[in-house]
Amino acid sequence: MPFNGLPLDVLQIVAGRYLDLVVLLVIWVVTILGVNMLKRGWTPKWRKIAGLEALEEVVGRAAEMGKPVHFTPGYGGLTGTTSPQVVAGLAVFAELAKLCARYDVPIICSVGDPTVLGVAAELYKQAYMAEGKIDRARPEEAIRYLTGSQFAFASAVAGIAEREKPAGNVMVGPFWAESMMFAEVFYRIGSIQIAGTARIYQIPFFAIVCDYVIIGDEMFATGAYLTKEPYSISSIFVQDLVKIFALALTIVGLIAIHLGSNVFIEFLKW
Amino acid sequence: MADIITEIITEIGIWIAAFLTIAIVSVVYRDNPLFKFAEHTYVGAAAGYSFAVAIGNIRGYGIEYLYPTLKDPWYIVPLIIGVLMYFRYHRTLYWLFRYGIAIVVGTSVTAAFVRSIEADVLTQLRSTISILFTKGDAITILGNVVLVVAFITSLYYFIFTFPSLHAGSLGYIPRIGRWFMMIAFGYSFATTVVTRIDLFVGRLNFLLFEWLKLPA
Numbered sequence: 001m002p003f004n005g006l007p008l009d010v011l012q013i014v015a016g017r018y019l020d021l022v023v024l025l026v027i028w029v030v031t032i033l034g035v036n037m038l039k040r041g042w043t044p045k046w047r048k049i050a051g052l053e054a055l056e057e058v059v060g061r062a063a064e065m066g067k068p069v070h071f072t073p074g075y076g077g078l079t080g081t082t083s084p085q086v087v088a089g090l091a092v093f094a095e096l097a098k099l100c101a102r103y104d105v106p107i108i109c110s111v112g113d114p115t116v117l118g119v120a121a122e123l124y125k126q127a128y129m130a131e132g133k134i135d136r137a138r139p140e141e142a143i144r145y146l147t148g149s150q151f152a153f154a155s156a157v158a159g160i161a162e163r164e165k166p167a168g169n170v171m172v173g174p175f176w177a178e179s180m181m182f183a184e185v186f187y188r189i190g191s192i193q194i195a196g197t198a199r200i201y202q203i204p205f206f207a208i209v210c211d212y213v214i215i216g217d218e219m220f221a222t223g224a225y226l227t228k229e230p231y232s233i234s235s236i237f238v239q240d241l242v243k244i245f246a247l248a249l250t251i252v253g254l255i256a257i258h259l260g261s262n263v264f265i266e267f268l269k270w
Numbered sequence: 271m272a273d274i275i276t277e278i279i280t281e282i283g284i285w286i287a288a289f290l291t292i293a294i295v296s297v298v299y300r301d302n303p304l305f306k307f308a309e310h311t312y313v314g315a316a317a318g319y320s321f322a323v324a325i326g327n328i329r330g331y332g333i334e335y336l337y338p339t340l341k342d343p344w345y346i347v348p349l350i351i352g353v354l355m356y357f358r359y360h361r362t363l364y365w366l367f368r369y370g371i372a373i374v375v376g377t378s379v380t381a382a383f384v385r386s387i388e389a390d391v392l393t394q395l396r397s398t399i400s401i402l403f404t405k406g407d408a409i410t411i412l413g414n415v416v417l418v419v420a421f422i423t424s425l426y427y428f429i430f431t432f433p434s435l436h437a438g439s440l441g442y443i444p445r446i447g448r449w450f451m452m453i454a455f456g457y458s459f460a461t462t463v464v465t466r467i468d469l470f471v472g473r474l475n476f477l478l479f480e481w482l483k484l485p486a
Binding site: 017019020023024044045046047049078079080081082083084087114115118119121122146147148149151152153155156158159162163180185200201203204205207208215216217218221225233236237240242243244246247249250251253254256257258264265268269 | 374388395425433454455459466
């Protein structure tokens with residue numbers, strides 16, 4: 001049956017995309033192999049990501065000051081091209097909520113998308129449950145849907161910052177022009193800040209104003225880094241293998257093209 | 271008569287816009303009732319608009335394809351997924367909402383991932399290994415060398431699970447990568463700040479010349 005007027009032959013592989021499929025399949029197979037190895041006791045070593053190591057510092061400071069911690073994954077949703085960033089942000093939120101539950105620090109999570117609202121509320125409840133403090137969970141107070149409109153969302157977050165003066169602010173997710181407004185207003189009220197995004201034009205604002213920055217791809221490693229969950233660790237390990245392969249291919253490809261061979265470029269066009 | 275009414279309405283619009291601009295900017299001083307009013311008006315209007323759009327989407331993409339005539343039965347699938355989301359508010363069946371979320375997250379992340387293999391990985395690799403260090407003048411060659419070194423060292427920086435690649439003398443490679451990234455961020459920051467100043471000047475122009483009607 002055609003879907004929305006489209007014939008089913010749209011499902012055929014487009015010429016020039018065979019390598020995409022091969023890469024996808026290789027990543028999938030190696031990830032599964034990696035998970036099996038992890039289950040047998042193998043654990044890859046990690047280099048430290050300073051921004052994530054500092055989460056305890058943020059919560060500790062808030063506990064000492066008797067103030068809340070603020071978190072936002074931005075106003076992006078779980079659909080569209082920025083959804084992996086929102087998912088990565090929610091992984092950080094899950095860990096932050098656990099730390100807040102452990103040290104009895106109130107947490108405020110500002111979201112701008114209704115689909116994120118439900119997931120954030122679930123993660124919040126699970127965090128309190130994991131710490132044995134479900135009776136203290138207040139999802140309706142902690143998880144706040146503000147609005148899906150960019151600058152209205154920005155002004156609402158600025159309002160929360162000005163009125164509730166959180167001791168710490170963590171922003172991990174996709175951010176657009178509102179990034180500087182958030183970083184600036186939380187800086188002014190003296191919050192310690194950790195920020196991360198894969199949106200390259202917004203990283204400079206975070207790098208200049210925030211105390212810790214999670215740069216680009218580091219953000220996608222956060223889930224595995226914090227949860228140590230086998231599938232996540234395996235996927236990061238596989239991504240690293242792909243990066244090492246890409247580096248090797250770049251160097252070999254550059255040597256080849258200077259020797260007059262286009263073989264690697266043709267391979268990448270396959 | 272119609273012209274006068276249009277003029278009055280335009281003037282009222284300008285006054286409201288000017289008032290809201292000043293009210294929002296007043297947060298630079300501190301939180302105050304003016305800012306609160308503007309913030310709540312803005313958030314309320316945006317939320318109301320989103321609600322209206324959502325209702326339009328449910329009607330346009332959900333109901334009109336299925337009722338009163340069945341135009342395309344496939345549209346029952348997103349409708350069911352959408353309905354699952356509302357189970358979050360049900361005391362006992364709330365777990366059903368997780369299926370809706372799982373489908374939405376799974377399909378979105380997968381679509382983004384598949385696209386990024388071509389757009390972010392293969393295209394980038396193709397472009398980088400097509401660079402020739404022997405073509406063009408000295409500046410072009412130097413630019414190409416910097417580009418390749420920046421690409422290799424920056425990509426190297428993002429290797430997480432092989433700490434030995436970040437230790438000893440190899441540790442200089444990601445450090446160089448970080449420097450390149452910081453230089454790129456500095457450039458990007460400067461460009462964006464200029465754009466923001468331009469936006470600010472735009473608002474000032476509005477206040478001075480459209481609202482206060484000062485001679486240009």
